[in-house]
Amino acid sequence: xxxxxxxxxxxxxxxxxxxxxxxxxxxxxxxxxxxxxxxxxxxxxxxxxxxxxxxxxxxxxxxxxxxxxxxxxxxxxxxxxxxxxxxxxxxxxxxxxxxxxxxxxxxxxxxxxxxxxxxxxxxxxxxxxxxxxxxxxxxxxxxxxxxxxxxxxxxxxxxxxxxxxxxxxxxxxxxxxxxxxxxxxxxxxxxxxxxxxxxxxxxxxxxxxxxxxxxxxxxxxxxxxxxxxxxxxxxxxxxxxxxxxxxxxxxxxxxxxxxxxxxxxxxxxxxxxxxxxxxxxxxxxxxxxxxxxxxxxxxxxxxxxxxxxxxxxxxxxxxxxxxxxxxxxxxxxxxxxxxxxxxxxxxxxxxxxxxxxxxxxxxxxxxxxxxxxxxxxxxxxxxxxxxxxxxxxxxxxxxxxxx
Amino acid sequence: xxxxxxxxxxxxxxxxxxxxxxxxxxxxxxxxxxxxxxxxxxxxxxxxxxxxxxxxxxxxxxxxxxxxxxxxxxxxxxxxxxxxxxxxxxxxxxxxxxxxxxxxxxxxxxxxxxxxxxxxxxxxxxxxxxxxxxxxxxxxxxxxxxxxxxxxxxxxxxxxxxxxxxxxxxxxxxxxxxxxxxxxxxxxxxxxxxxxxxxxxxxxxxxxxxxxxxxxxxxxxxxxxxxxxxxxxxxxxxxxxxxxxxxxxxxxxxxxxxxxxxxxxxxxxxxxxxxxxxxxxxxxxxxxxxxxxxxxxxxxxxxxxxxxxxxxxxxxxxxxxxxxxxxxxxxxxxxxxxxxxxxxxxxxxxxxxxxxxxxxxxxxxxxxxxxxxxxxxxxxxxxxxxxxxxxxxxxxxxxxxxx
Numbered sequence: 171x172x173x174x175x176x177x178x179x180x181x182x183x184x185x186x187x188x189x190x191x192x193x194x195x196x197x198x199x200x201x202x203x204x205x206x207x208x209x210x211x212x213x214x215x216x217x218x219x220x221x222x223x224x225x226x227x228x229x230x231x232x233x234x235x236x237x238x239x240x241x242x243x244x245x246x247x248x249x250x251x252x253x254x255x256x257x258x259x260x261x262x263x264x265x266x267x268x269x270x271x272x273x274x275x276x277x278x279x280x281x282x283x284x285x286x287x288x289x290x291x292x293x294x295x296x297x298x299x300x301x302x303x304x305x306x307x308x309x310x311x312x313x314x315x316x317x318x319x320x321x322x323x324x325x326x327x328x329x330x331x332x333x334x335x336x337x338x339x340x341x342x343x344x345x346x347x348x349x350x351x352x353x354x355x356x357x358x359x360x361x362x363x364x365x366x367x368x369x370x371x372x373x374x375x376x377x378x379x380x381x382x383x384x385x386x387x388x389x390x391x392x393x394x395x396x397x398x399x400x401x402x403x404x405x406x407x408x409x410x411x412x413x414x415x416x417x418x419x420x421x422x423x424x425x426x427x428x429x430x431x432x433x434x435x436x437x438x439x440x441x442x443x444x445x446x447x448x449x450x451x452x453x454x455x456x457x458x459x460x461x462x463x464x465x466x467x468x469x470x471x472x473x474x475x476x477x478x479x480x481x482x483x484x485x486x487x488x489x490x491x492x493x494x495x496x497x498x499x500x501x502x503x504x505x506x507x508x509x510x511x512x513x514x515x516x517x518x519x520x521x522x523x524x525x526x527x528x529x530x531x532x533x534x535x536x537x538x539x540x541x542x543x544x545x546x547x548x549x550x551x552x553x554x555x556x557x558x559x560x561x562x563x564x565x566x567x568x569x570x571x572x573x
Numbered sequence: 574x575x576x577x578x579x580x581x582x583x584x585x586x587x588x589x590x591x592x593x594x595x596x597x598x599x600x601x602x603x604x605x606x607x608x609x610x611x612x613x614x615x616x617x618x619x620x621x622x623x624x625x626x627x628x629x630x631x632x633x634x635x636x637x638x639x640x641x642x643x644x645x646x647x648x649x650x651x652x653x654x655x656x657x658x659x660x661x662x663x664x665x666x667x668x669x670x671x672x673x674x675x676x677x678x679x680x681x682x683x684x685x686x687x688x689x690x691x692x693x694x695x696x697x698x699x700x701x702x703x704x705x706x707x708x709x710x711x712x713x714x715x716x717x718x719x720x721x722x723x724x725x726x727x728x729x730x731x732x733x734x735x736x737x738x739x740x741x742x743x744x745x746x747x748x749x750x751x752x753x754x755x756x757x758x759x760x761x762x763x764x765x766x767x768x769x770x771x772x773x774x775x776x777x778x779x780x781x782x783x784x785x786x787x788x789x790x791x792x793x794x795x796x797x798x799x800x801x802x803x804x805x806x807x808x809x810x811x812x813x814x815x816x817x818x819x820x821x822x823x824x825x826x827x828x829x830x831x832x833x834x835x836x837x838x839x840x841x842x843x844x845x846x847x848x849x850x851x852x853x854x855x856x857x858x859x860x861x862x863x864x865x866x867x868x869x870x871x872x873x874x875x876x877x878x879x880x881x882x883x884x885x886x887x888x889x890x891x892x893x894x895x896x897x898x899x900x901x902x903x904x905x906x907x908x909x910x911x912x913x914x915x916x917x918x919x920x921x922x923x924x925x926x927x928x929x930x931x932x933x934x935x936x937x938x939x940x941x942x943x944x945x946x947x948x949x950x951x952x953x954x955x956x957x958x959x960x961x962x963x964x965x966x967x968x969x970x971x972x973x974x975x976x
Binding site: 331332394411486 | 726803899
């Protein structure tokens with residue numbers, strides 16, 4: 171019932187207008203007024219501030235040919251800041267850049283065995299990011315926000331606490347990159363994958379789902395009530411370390427028989443009779459899924475058996491998550507996504523058998539849409555969200571890039 | 574940015590004032606104005622409406638002895654409607670009544686083996702509820718809301734879908750009671766236990782916790798962001814059906830080796846060498862916990878071994894929940910609560926071993942405070958919440974009781 175702080179109101183309204191222009195494209199001040207419910211003089215003042223900040227510019231006319239004096243449109247300034255989404259995974263690095271509207275300006279995946287000293291890997295990532303900043307699109311533009319997807323749990327200070335499949339512990343990732351790239355946010359890769367699927371993938375329109383990302387490790391991103399759920403300290407979603415078999419193989423996390431030891435990328439390749447150290451063409455993260463799908467389509471018995479076994483194992487963990495969380499859907503991401511047609515039945519069998527609600531839980535098993543790009547797309551999405559939340563800060567905190 | 578519906582605003586404000594009086598006791602209109610931020614004439618009009626509805630009355634003076642003309646207080650009308658909280662569990666029935674301020678007017682637990690036909694059990698519950706309505710406190714007062722705690726999953730229409738330990742399926746509990754008691758809400762007992770602990774127990778002040786209720790069955794109630802989380806269809810929290818041992822004993826749910834088969838009340842009594850069919854004095858639901866605690870305190874080896882084994886098993890399931898949800902705390906409820914000092918160490922050992930975050934997850938293992946009363950107290954709390962949410966409806970929908 172108390173009035174809001176005027177500074178907060180101003181920041182909220184600036185964000186509202188910039189977000190409308192970033193997400194829905196060029197439009198007139200009158201349209202912005204109708205869409206936001208703010209009056210026209212407020213809109214004009216907000217637009218003027220966004221122009222001063224270098225975020226917005228005047229553009230063409232709305233509805234050419236319409237009757238009456240055409241309204242002048244405003245739009246995202248083509249020289250407005252852009253965001254970076256980076257990813258360190260077990261066997262690749264990724265660096266993407268996008269504008270505030272989400273248009274991808276640069277994308278690169280680079281094969282890289284990251285199971286070595288963190289300093290070397292982070293230096294390599296920094297070099298790739300600096301290379302992106304030398305591209306034409308970046309000329310004269312600032313970096314608004316940088317997010318790094320990591321295959322482990324992170325703290326709120328930009329540090330990686332542990333990434334068992336990298337054998338990394340306590341690595342101050344944000345600190346190591348910030349001198350070169352400005353303020354950096356780190357986040358778990360499965361959380362970011364879930365955010366990407368929610369924003370532009372198979373999770374659009376869903377309110378409660380569990381995104382399960384299969385790579386060398388297995389992680390989950392949990393969406394509750396239409397937003398990412400991270401847990402009290404941000405450590406939620408560690409489905410890969412659910413115990414499936416207390417007498418199973420040891421896991422680098424210190425436990426035994428964890429889901430990811432039995433259903434991760436290395437496990438399925440071994441079950442299917444392939445050397446897990448081979449690398450696919452171009453080292454795109456989804457290659458083992460695509461290769462296995464091709465082999466399953468050809469009816470190779472050992473592949474089909476491996477899929478059935480991995481589906482069964484994944485189903486046991488999925489049943490635990492669904493018994494606890496009762497989501498509308500499970501989204502299978504990472505290498506699982508292209509294999510969904512073979513994994514769905516064994517997973518559904520375990521859900522049917524193990525859920526108290528049985529089939530009445532109504533939980534659908536769906537393929538995620540963004541494949542191996544989900545985590546880095548989520549890193550871009552989180553960077554954009556941060557930038558659009560506080561337009562005035564885009565000037566104050568972001569790094570100037572001299573093209 | 575659009576103005577709220579005036580009816581919604583009025584209802585919200587009526588609720589705000591009634592809640593202040595119900596939860597914080599008698600106070601003046603001026604105090605209500607200061608506390609709610611509503612101006613004094615609005616408060617006067619809202620109080621007048623609450624008086625007309627029979628919910629509020631004028632009372633004594635605020636701050637006797639203070640300087641100046643004393644302000645007239647208003648308070649909950651002593652003849653205002655009351656709420657009922659009912660519970661059906663495996664071996665008892667409970668009927669509680671409370672006023673809108675939460676003061677308990679009547680409490681009864683009755684031993685009852687409910688593993689028989691639902692019609693008979695629900696008739697017995699109805700009879701107990703009608704008896705409560707014949708007590709002196711109910712004379713001339715209406716029933717504002719009725720909630721029934723059930724040991725199973727429920728739908729949004731007041732039906733029990735399945736309660737494996739009762740061997741009940743598809744029982745329209747609300748419908749069976751509504752002719753006699755008016756509109757009835759049903760809810761899972763562990764969800765209500767969590768709500769009670771959040772409202773008045775060990776969960777006060779926590780934002781994210783998992784309440785684990787041990788009875789014949791084991792259920793969980795999940796609190797996220799300071800409120801009960803139920804899942805997309807309300808089936809969340811079924812920790813009792815997490816698979817601990819795929820080759821374990823069959824469970825009435827259709828699966829095998831579920832947590833509640835290995836760590837429920839019957840299991841620990843069997844492990845400790847007691848006949849699980851014996852009943853304690855007065856059949857209060859917490860009796861097995863109290864009895865086992867006494868025996869553990871006396872150092873009986875078989876009891877201590879059973880506690881260690883149940884703690885280990887419970888720890889495996891708890892680790893799954895904590896890996897997924899990263900709560901601040903686990904609250905041990907039901908028969909587990911009085912045994913927390915023996916269960917904590919084996920549970921913490923499994924968390925240490927199985928959590929990716931290890932001890933860094935910061936998850937405390939705490940005894941719940943409300944013991945076997947948690948579910949029925951939660952039923953009362955939910956009834957009160959419903960009643961206080963819409964004061965105007967208290968006249969329209971509630972049942973008239975002729976004393």
